[in-house]
Amino acid sequence: MSRHLVTLTVNGAPVTREVEAHRTLLEVLRDGLDLIGAKEGCGAGECGACTVLLDGMPVRACLVLAVEADGCAVATIEGLAAARGPDPIQQAFIDAGATQCGYCIPGFVLAARALLDRRPDPTDDDIVRACGGHLCRCTGYHTLFEAVRLAARRRAAG
């Protein structure tokens, strides 16, 4: 099994790890770096629970090999909250009553973050598209859409 040195910037801090070629980014985050906020729901790119941001773009960490992420900036859910509390998107998810079991939530929050960074004033189509490929078995999605809308409105209001 070949091993490779991989350097990532995880939530702003540089990290170097030696990993086997077949290790996924999700495995390295969860098992190697104890960042367990990204969840495994399917391990096959079907559910979105493992979503993290790679250079600002949402990716399925279960489908990305750690070696592919070499040199990239990785943002996980743990990196979003500041010491003083949740970031505004997280707060919007709380206020919109969007969490139930919570297993899908880190993925949706990060998808929302990537969307709002790209499009501060998203249409409903944008929101549904950004949520596309993310499954939630609890909420029925409407409160999740509302959370993203709320976050966008609050950002616009400054």
Place this chain on the structure above:
Amino acid sequence: MEQRCIGTSVPRVDALEKVTGEARYVADLSFPGMLHAKLLRSPHAHARIVRIEKAAAAAMPGVHAVATGKDLPWWVGECIRDQRPMAVETARFAGEPVAAVVASSEDAALAALEAIRVDYEPLPAVLDARAALAPGAPLVHPDLGTYHVLPGFRPSPGTNVFHHYFVKAGDVTKGLARAAVVVEQEYEFPHLMHTALENHGCLARYTAGGRLEVHAGAQSPFTVRNVVAEAFGLPRHRVSVRGGYLGGGFGGKSDATVEPLTCALARLCPGRWVRLILDREESFVGSVLGRGFRGRYRYGLTRRGRLVAADIDLLMAGGAYSWTAVNILPCAGHNGIGPYFVPDLEIHARGLYTNTPPVGAYRGYGHPDSQFMAERHMDLCARAVGMDPVAFRLKNLLGKSGKKNPLGQRVDSSAGDLEGCIKLVAQDIGMATSPEGIRAREAEPSAVSRPAVAVGRGLACLMKSPGQATNAFTTVVLKFNEDGTVHVISAVSEMGQGVHTAIAQIAADLIEIPVEKVYVPQGTDTDYSPYDWQTVASRATWMQGRAIAAAWEKARKELRATAAKAFGVPVAKVDYRRGTLFVRGDESRALPLEKVCHGYVFPDGHAVGGPVLVAGHYVPHATYADEQTGRGELATSWTFGCQGAEVEVDLRTGEVTVLRFSSAIDVGRAVNPELAKAQVIGAVVFGLGGALTETVTWGPRGEIRNASMTDYKVPTPEDVRGIDFRVHLLETPVPGDPVGSRCLAEHGAVAVAPAIANAVADATGVDFFDVPLAAERVFLALQARAAQAPSPKPPRKAKGAR
């Protein structure tokens, strides 16, 4: 009057942990020296295990143990103990574990699995309930007669029947003979998969002292404790089961699934934590499935549309092991008629062993399964007597009459305003009985005509009672702290339903303190937590509410006794209100809660009373079913409601689009209205999956063919974005109840499938007697009808169809 905490939509107590990723689930746990287990599963639905060659695997690096069923000689099960932790001699479903490896890493365990060789001799399999019932069918459990069975359960050795529940009232033969109109139809609600986002998992360890410690991703830690303690012959105090947040349960984690096997493997590696986390495919093939019912319905009616007789025969394909399925049968059975009065009836519900994964609880526990059939049948009956489906239902409602349900319980209007629910839903979806209502509805944009699209409306009633053991106690502990804050300690699992928030609200409301002063610790440890039977059946908030009221009663008494000493007056003169103890008639003599709840300290330093720590418990009055009639107190609280849909069917593709979905449920009192509504909408979408897209499909060898989230189609964001959801929570007071809430959780999923199927029939004139109404099935049915009748009547309500 002061704002009460019950009835307000306070934010969820667990929301912050969940949005920050701080919340821990079972797969997030790890311990030093932890070992990893992986399983080898049977590819055959039914096979004799001839030989297992495991020596090569055992010799591989990192491997600590390799086990086959023979190495784990224990029995698992509650009411019917018919399962082993792993198959012994016979594999009874495709996906059943036949060998396991415990190794220092997942990779090492997986590599060793590859080195195990199993020789099978395939046996004839039964995959369907009817095939399992047929004379001469292969037996899934030839040794059924030798199993340990609790009283009240009726397996029939020499057949595949593991239980037969029935309930009778009046004389159904005479009733049907007298009926002017008889309507008969067969229905099916096939198997579904829970597909909680979190897979099944467990960690277990045998300590050097011989204690068994378990971290379970399970809804019911105390049930897991009971099952594994019974299996291994351990006293309860030598087993501790810890439970935490669940990434969704929906019934799939309510009994033990992976826990007995994980514990059995941990016995082979004493002192080490053994971790077994299923992957997605394994959760499909190797945990429990839901539903799997067939039913034959025969109703007798008068010409004027009164139900007079009902003859119902239900069969469940219960899978290879029955102990997680067996109690679904009475629920499906006695609810199998829906909330209507029928004087002469007979309902049979038989569970069949089949060579498929075991069936377990699935959101609604038998109720959605049989009520799908009942509510479709109501539409067929209404049509047979030429009545409007709403009027027909209203005419036959149980609650209005104060008559008896199949169990012999009198149900009157205090059980909930079902008539009000029906009217609200009918209004929402344009089935209002008044012409103005319909016109108003049709003027709205969603009903605007489009080419080759048929619009239809349908509704269905729902009713549900918690299906639980007669002694299914819940307990709660109130622990008052030095500053007057309160810990409310409870073993009910938070799996997304919001129960910890509801518990905090109920406690705050009863103790009359701000909700911020109440803390509900997350997580259960059977060593420290007060007993709770199971977090299932929509019962937790309802049961806990009553237990909290009982506990508060005791706490109040203690507080008053301490305050009486402090004031130097008789206890009878001390009262409590809003965090203050005071002398009745002289409110200037008052002490705040915090000065009393940890004992009162006199100015000279001596203390009286003590830290208040009280437990309260609750169980409703329930009995076993009567052997002769099947009647009894099997249902202890009812929640009634109605659901309706307006759908569009694309006549060219068969695609069903839900335009509007309305639910009205009488919840007694909504503890947290926003959470309750969110719960209903979540359940509706869950139900829409089963109605429109989800079904377990089987390959030629009896294996699940669509064991992935791509192939098993749960609703996606795109699927539901356009649906206009309406939720009405009605609040008919519950007489004599300290909290006033009725059960609410699964209810939003109970009547979704029949509402959709009734709406599709209304739109297209095509009747479906099973689900899902996937586009290709609807398309084929439309084609078949077109082929049969060369010049059909245009589909009813088709708008602009050419």
